[in-house]
Amino acid sequence: MSSISSSATPRPAIQPVAIPWRQLQPWLLFGAVLAIGLLYFVGTEQGVFHLIGGSSVHEFVHDGRHLLGFPCH
Amino acid sequence: MLSPRSLLIRGMLVGLAAGVLAFVFAYLVGESPIDAAIAFEEAHADPAAAGEPALVSRTVQSTVGLLTATLIYGVALGGIFSMAFAAAYGRLGQLGPRATAALVALAGFVVVALVPFLKYPANPPATGSEDTIGRRTSLYFLMLVIALASLALAIYIGRSQVARFGLWNAAIIAAGAFVAVIVVAHVLLPSIEEIPEGFSPIVLWNFRLASLGTQVVVWTALGLGLGAVVERSLRREAVLTASA
Numbered sequence: 001m002s003s004i005s006s007s008a009t010p011r012p013a014i015q016p017v018a019i020p021w022r023q024l025q026p027w028l029l030f031g032a033v034l035a036i037g038l039l040y041f042v043g044t045e046q047g048v049f050h051l052i053g054g055s056s057v058h059e060f061v062h063d064g065r066h067l068l069g070f071p072c073h
Numbered sequence: 074m075l076s077p078r079s080l081l082i083r084g085m086l087v088g089l090a091a092g093v094l095a096f097v098f099a100y101l102v103g104e105s106p107i108d109a110a111i112a113f114e115e116a117h118a119d120p121a122a123a124g125e126p127a128l129v130s131r132t133v134q135s136t137v138g139l140l141t142a143t144l145i146y147g148v149a150l151g152g153i154f155s156m157a158f159a160a161a162y163g164r165l166g167q168l169g170p171r172a173t174a175a176l177v178a179l180a181g182f183v184v185v186a187l188v189p190f191l192k193y194p195a196n197p198p199a200t201g202s203e204d205t206i207g208r209r210t211s212l213y214f215l216m217l218v219i220a221l222a223s224l225a226l227a228i229y230i231g232r233s234q235v236a237r238f239g240l241w242n243a244a245i246i247a248a249g250a251f252v253a254v255i256v257v258a259h260v261l262l263p264s265i266e267e268i269p270e271g272f273s274p275i276v277l278w279n280f281r282l283a284s285l286g287t288q289v290v291v292w293t294a295l296g297l298g299l300g301a302v303v304e305r306s307l308r309r310e311a312v313l314t315a316s317a
């Protein structure tokens with residue numbers, strides 16, 4: 001799908017250049033792990049799993065948990 | 074060229090802004106059905122448990138608590154969204170940063186928010202049993218994983234058919250495959266019907282609408298925000314290279 005266009009005439013629009021997969025891969029993985037970690041605390045910590053004791057995290061983000069669509073009580 | 078690192082940072086900052094907007098919407102529209110649901114819960118509560126003091130007050134839950142949740146949610150989605158954008162940019166023909174971001178955000182909304190919601194919609198407090206939280210959580214995330222896998226399948230099918238049918242028709246075939254898999258999954262997966270007897274259907278409807286609206290706000294802000302930010306920085310870069 002990549003096209004190497006002859007730039008004889010200057011284009012006003014910016015030619016979109018894809019980021020190579022090899023360069024992107026570690027960042028994709030890092031972004032995914034980071035997102036899953038953060039979403040876990042908002043969405044399910046102290047629901048099915050407990051990394052921290054008690055229910056303070058659950059209670060604190062409780063309204064968000066329900067409104068953002070995560071299963072709760 | 075765009076660097077994945079700067080895109081990730083920008084995505085998370087745009088996500089922070091999206092989280093603020095989501096909080097404003099959720100606070101204004103979502104808190105009244107939550108209060109109504111909690112009033113129902115207290116009216117039907119086991120009298121033995123009624124005396125328990127609340128760990129976090131309702132005021133904190135509906136303000137700082139809700140804001141914290143939407144901010145973390147926005148940053149998390151913004152980060153992963155910017156990486157999806159990084160993968161799509163330059164691989165969708167001539168689509169520029171704003172159009173690419175809008176398209177990826179639309180796909181993200183459908184796959185991450187809408188498809189799971191249509192099978193397992195958001196529920197206000199007091200409508201789910203404590204005993205079934207494990208099952209409900211597993212089914213919800215299973216639906217989410219199926220939606221993401223269907224998207225991957227649709228992208229694969231679309232790419233393999235472009236040469237034969239052209240971009241437009243290949244996109245229709247890919248979307249059709251996505252819808253077909255999702256419909257089958259929605260039919261096969263068990264439904265969850267735990268809304269207690271006597272719970273106001275109007276409160277339920279308003280709550281679910283508020284929940285879906287919050288998702289629309291988040292994804293719209295992400296798509297338009299990241300598109301604008303990337304467009305601006307690419308233009309600046311182009312000016313710098315031209316004048317150098």
Ligand SMILES: [Zn+2]
Pocket residue numbers: 062066072073198199
């Ligand atoms: Zn709850």
